[in-house]
Every structure is written in C-alpha cells, then in structure tokens.
Amino acid sequence: MTDLRHRTAAENALRHQHSDDKGSETEGRADRDGASDTEGKQDVPEVPVPADDTPEVLNKALSGLSSRWKNWWVRGILTLAMISFFFFIIYLGPMVLMMIVLCVQIKCFHEIITIGYSVYHSYHLPWFRTLSWYFLLCVNYFFYGETVTDYFFTLVQREEPLRILSKYHRFISFALYLTGFCMFVLSLVKKHYRLQFYMFGWTHVTLLIIVTQSHLIIHNLFEGMIWFIVPISCVICNDIMAYMFGFFFGRTPLIKLSPKKTWEGFIGGFFATILFGILLSYVMAGYRYFVCPVEFNNDSNSFTVYCEPSELFQLQYYVLPSVLQSATGWTTVRLYPFQIHSIALSSFASIMGPFGGFFASGFKRAFKIKDFANTIPGHGGIMDRFDCQYLMATFVNVYIASFIRGPNPSKVIQQLLALRLDQQLHIFNSLKAHLIEKGLLPAVEEAA
Known part of the structure; x- marks a missing residue:
C-alpha cells in the first residue's frame, strides 16, 4: 500500500514537471516571437471618466430632486x-x-483623439498627437x-499667390500628406509597431x-441655408422628442448598445420630427435669406443670399390622396415643393x-x-451632440x-475662363454651331 502511494506521488510529480516544462517552452516561444505579439494582448487602458462639471447654481437649485429628474432639468436647460x-x-x-x-469639427476631432492619446500615452510612443493634428491640417487644406x-474663383484669379496655390493645390496637398507619412514611418519604435x-x-x-x-455640411450650406438649417433642426428635434417620449412613456428597450433608448421614444420621435420638418420648411421657404444659394460677391467681398426663388420654393397646389380627402375633407x-423633400430629410433624421x-x-x-x-453639462462632449x-x-x-x-452655369463659365x-x-464655335442646328440662332451665310 505504501509503495502504491509512493508510485502515485511520483507519477503526479512527473506530470507537474512535464506541464511546467511545456509552459516554459511555450513562454520561451512567445518571447522568441517578439514583444510585438505581447503588445497586442495587453489590455487597453481605461480612459478616465470626466468629472461632473454641472454649474454649481444648477446643483443647488436641483438638489432636492432625484438623479433622474435632476438630469432631465439639466439637459432641458442646456x-x-x-x-x-x-x-x-x-x-x-x-x-x-x-x-x-x-x-465644431476641430473640437470633435480633439475629443476622439484625446481618447486615443489616453491609450497611446501610456506606452510613451513619440509623435502621435503631433502627427494627428498635422494630418488634420493637411486634410482641411485639401478640402477647403x-x-x-x-466658390471664390474670381477672387482666386485676381490674386497671384492664390492663383498659384489653386493651380497646384492637389500637388501641394499630396506633398504635405507625404511629409506626414514619412514622419510617421520615422517615428516607428521597435516592439510597438502594431500599436502605432x-x-x-x-x-x-x-x-x-x-x-x-x-x-459636406459647408457644401450643403452653399446650396442655401435652408439645406443647412432644416436637416440639423430635424436631428435636434428627433433627439429631443425621442428623449421626451422615452422619458415619459418608454417601456420597451430598442437596442442593447443604448439601454435607455426605447421603441416608444423612437416611434414618437419619428412622427414628431416629420410634423416639425413640414412646419419648419413652410416657414423658412418663404424667405429669400434662407432659400437663396450662398454666393460670394466679388465687388463687395462679402457673401450674398439674394436671388429669385426657384420653383422649389414657390407655393403650388397638390391634390390629396383619396384616403386623406375623406379624413380631412380637403381636396387640395x-x-x-421643398416641404415634400423635407419629409425625406426628416424621415432620414428619425430612422x-x-x-x-x-x-x-x-x-x-x-x-x-x-x-x-x-464640455456640455448633462450632454457630454460636442461629439455626443453631433454624432x-x-x-x-x-x-x-x-x-x-x-x-x-x-448643372451649374457659373461653374462651367469659371472652367471655360481658365482655358487657353x-x-x-x-468651344465658342462648337456651341455656336450647336445652337444654329437647334434653330436657336439664325444661320450665318458664308461670304461669296
């Protein structure tokens, strides 16, 4: 019996030794594969939670309320x-x-990059923050x-430095980006390649x-401020109304990513936003200040928003479907016309x-x-509001x-003026022949 116990203990010791040897071999193999594999398995450091910066005045005024209602009032006031x-x-x-x-663009970029930097800074790697802002500068230079x-073709052609920058704009943009790319390659640090x-x-x-x-937001703005204001207002309306319907009537969770979002808030926000979009469009479509394209006046060196409104912003009669006729008693x-387009805009904002x-x-x-x-008490950062x-x-x-x-005739003329x-x-002769063929210009008899 004693021999049996000794033999069992010896077998267990051998198994443990084999297991330890195998573990050591595995660790040695991992070390030989390089630290770059290890870095991928490291846990991402948690980003510090910002402290509550609700104004002290609001904290004192709402001190008697529960956290739920306090947050409601803070969000509402802000x-x-x-x-x-x-x-x-x-x-x-x-x-x-x-x-x-x-x-807003710069602030949103800062908020997201700060989260990345909180992870990045713990590894003491060089140049990440500097290169991030450099790439932001390059991309903005290219787009803007x-x-x-x-949009400022005449102004650009009038100033020699601007004309040169415009002519070689894409090459300059590429050279700037290429410089940042080379800086990134030179900043690579051994054992941290994957993270970089x-x-x-x-x-x-x-x-x-x-x-x-x-x-793209700025491009929409140049089409007329109504294309800027109505979509943004629809998103704001949907956010507010979905919150209100969800706060008072919400019972059914909508998505696991946002446990506080409910189907009641989603559906209520949808119908409220559709109605809001139609009413806001009706009010704004009657003002040239909102519907005219934003153009740059070269004589006054300022923006102008004066024009003759297009058919999109002129009242027209529409025959209602039979179902709505029976429900409302209205025939037309x-x-x-923009109000019809606003339904598409508000539907997208809601869905x-x-x-x-x-x-x-x-x-x-x-x-x-x-x-x-x-940044905004009760709302979070700028990115939280503009996501x-x-x-x-x-x-x-x-x-x-x-x-x-x-087609934009003014832009076509700008491109033509830039030709030799x-x-x-x-192009003039080709266009003239085309108009003569269409009968829009009288045929010119050749001299005998």
Missing part, C-alpha cells in the same frame, strides 16, 4: 441654451455658420482649398468621419440618424466611458446631388 445660440449664429449669417462648423477654388499602426488607422478613420462630413393643399448615436455608444462602451468629454449630424450631412449632400442640383484662348474659341 438644450434651450444651445438652441438659442443656434438661432443667434443663424442671425449672424453664413460666414459665421461656416466658422462654427469648422470649430477645393471649396475656395470652386493601430493608432495611425485611428487617426485616419477619425479624419474620414469628422473632416469629410463637416466639409397649397404647399412648397437612420439615430444609428450615428448607436455607433457612438458602441465606441464609448468599447473604452468604458460615459461621454466623449464633459447623428454627420450621417445627416452625407445624406443631404447625396440627396441634393441626386434629386435637386442640376484658342480652347475658348474652339
């Missing part, structure tokens, strides 16, 4: 303040709106340089989402817009943070290009 500020910058004109869009050339390329991708995805979309209604928020929620959950920042707006900007730009905008004189003469 929402009214932001809406008032939004009306104020609309009053200041399109140039101020463009500057605000640029400021194109915009300046398109991960952060390189982080920066570029952020640029794709933030800068591209803000550039008098609407602006697809929230997915921008869900995407942001998934991003925040990945890094275990509540908000991107604590749905960027999807909306892309949709509006695509919608205008697909269903609204036709012999090329301009060739």
Whole structure:
C-alpha cells in the first residue's frame, strides 16, 4: 500500500514537471516571437471618466430632486441654451455658420483623439498627437482649398499667390500628406509597431468621419441655408422628442448598445420630427435669406443670399390622396415643393440618424466611458451632440446631388475662363454651331 502511494506521488510529480516544462517552452516561444505579439494582448487602458462639471447654481437649485429628474432639468436647460445660440449664429449669417462648423469639427476631432492619446500615452510612443493634428491640417487644406477654388474663383484669379496655390493645390496637398507619412514611418519604435499602426488607422478613420462630413455640411450650406438649417433642426428635434417620449412613456428597450433608448421614444420621435420638418420648411421657404444659394460677391467681398426663388420654393397646389380627402375633407393643399423633400430629410433624421448615436455608444462602451468629454453639462462632449449630424450631412449632400442640383452655369463659365484662348474659341464655335442646328440662332451665310 505504501509503495502504491509512493508510485502515485511520483507519477503526479512527473506530470507537474512535464506541464511546467511545456509552459516554459511555450513562454520561451512567445518571447522568441517578439514583444510585438505581447503588445497586442495587453489590455487597453481605461480612459478616465470626466468629472461632473454641472454649474454649481444648477446643483443647488436641483438638489432636492432625484438623479433622474435632476438630469432631465439639466439637459432641458442646456438644450434651450444651445438652441438659442443656434438661432443667434443663424442671425449672424453664413460666414459665421461656416466658422462654427469648422470649430465644431476641430473640437470633435480633439475629443476622439484625446481618447486615443489616453491609450497611446501610456506606452510613451513619440509623435502621435503631433502627427494627428498635422494630418488634420493637411486634410482641411485639401478640402477647403477645393471649396475656395470652386466658390471664390474670381477672387482666386485676381490674386497671384492664390492663383498659384489653386493651380497646384492637389500637388501641394499630396506633398504635405507625404511629409506626414514619412514622419510617421520615422517615428516607428521597435516592439510597438502594431500599436502605432493601430493608432495611425485611428487617426485616419477619425479624419474620414469628422473632416469629410463637416466639409459636406459647408457644401450643403452653399446650396442655401435652408439645406443647412432644416436637416440639423430635424436631428435636434428627433433627439429631443425621442428623449421626451422615452422619458415619459418608454417601456420597451430598442437596442442593447443604448439601454435607455426605447421603441416608444423612437416611434414618437419619428412622427414628431416629420410634423416639425413640414412646419419648419413652410416657414423658412418663404424667405429669400434662407432659400437663396450662398454666393460670394466679388465687388463687395462679402457673401450674398439674394436671388429669385426657384420653383422649389414657390407655393403650388397638390391634390390629396383619396384616403386623406375623406379624413380631412380637403381636396387640395397649397404647399412648397421643398416641404415634400423635407419629409425625406426628416424621415432620414428619425430612422437612420439615430444609428450615428448607436455607433457612438458602441465606441464609448468599447473604452468604458460615459461621454466623449464633459464640455456640455448633462450632454457630454460636442461629439455626443453631433454624432447623428454627420450621417445627416452625407445624406443631404447625396440627396441634393441626386434629386435637386442640376448643372451649374457659373461653374462651367469659371472652367471655360481658365482655358487657353484658342480652347475658348474652339468651344465658342462648337456651341455656336450647336445652337444654329437647334434653330436657336439664325444661320450665318458664308461670304461669296
């Protein structure tokens, strides 16, 4: 019996020794594979949660309320303040709106990059923050340089330095980006390659989402401020009304990424936003200040928004479907055609817009943070407020290009004026022959 116990103990010792040897061999193999594999298995450090910066006045005034109602009042008061500020910058004109869009873009980029830097800084790797801002500068130079050339052609042609920058704009943009690319390659550090390329991708995805979309917002603004104000207002309305319906009536969870979002809030926000979009469009479509394209006046060196409104912004009669006729007793209604387009805009803001928020929620959950920042008490960071707006900007730009905008004669003339004189003469003769063939110009008899 004693021999049996000794033999069992010896077998167990051998098994443990074999297991230890195998573990040591595995560890040795991992070490030989390099630290780059190890870095991929390291846990991502959690980003510090911003402290509550709710104004002390509100904290004292709402101290007797539960956290749920306190948050409701804080969000409501700050929402009214932001809406008032939004009306104020609309009053200041399109140039101020463009500057605000640029400021929001920079702040959103800062909030996302700060999260990346919190992860990146713990590894003491060089140049990430500097290169991130450098790439932001390069991308903005590329996009806004194109915009300046398109919309301020006469001004650009008038100034020699601007004319040179415009002519070689894309080459200069590429050279700037290539410089940043080389700087990134030179900054690579042994044993941290994977993390550095991960952060390189982080920066570029952020640029794709933030800068591209803000550039599209400004393009929408040039089509007329109504194309800027109505979509943004629809997203704001949907966010507010979905919150209100969800707060008072919400019972059924909508999506796991955002446990507080409910089907009641989603459906209530949809119908409220459709109604809001139709009413807001009716009010704004009657003012040239909102419907006219934003153009740059070279004589006064300022923006102008005066024009003869297109058919899109002229009242027309529409025959109602038989179902609505029986329900309302009306046969026809008098609407602006833009109001019909506003239904598409508000529907997208209500159905697809929230997915921008869900995407942001998934991003925040990945890094275990509540908000991107604590810039706005009760709301989080600027990115928390504009996560749905960027999807909306892309949709509006695509919608205008697909269903609204036709060829722009002014841009065609700008391109013609940039050609050589012999090329301009060739186009003139070709156009003249075409108009004669169509009967729009009298035929010119050749001299005998």
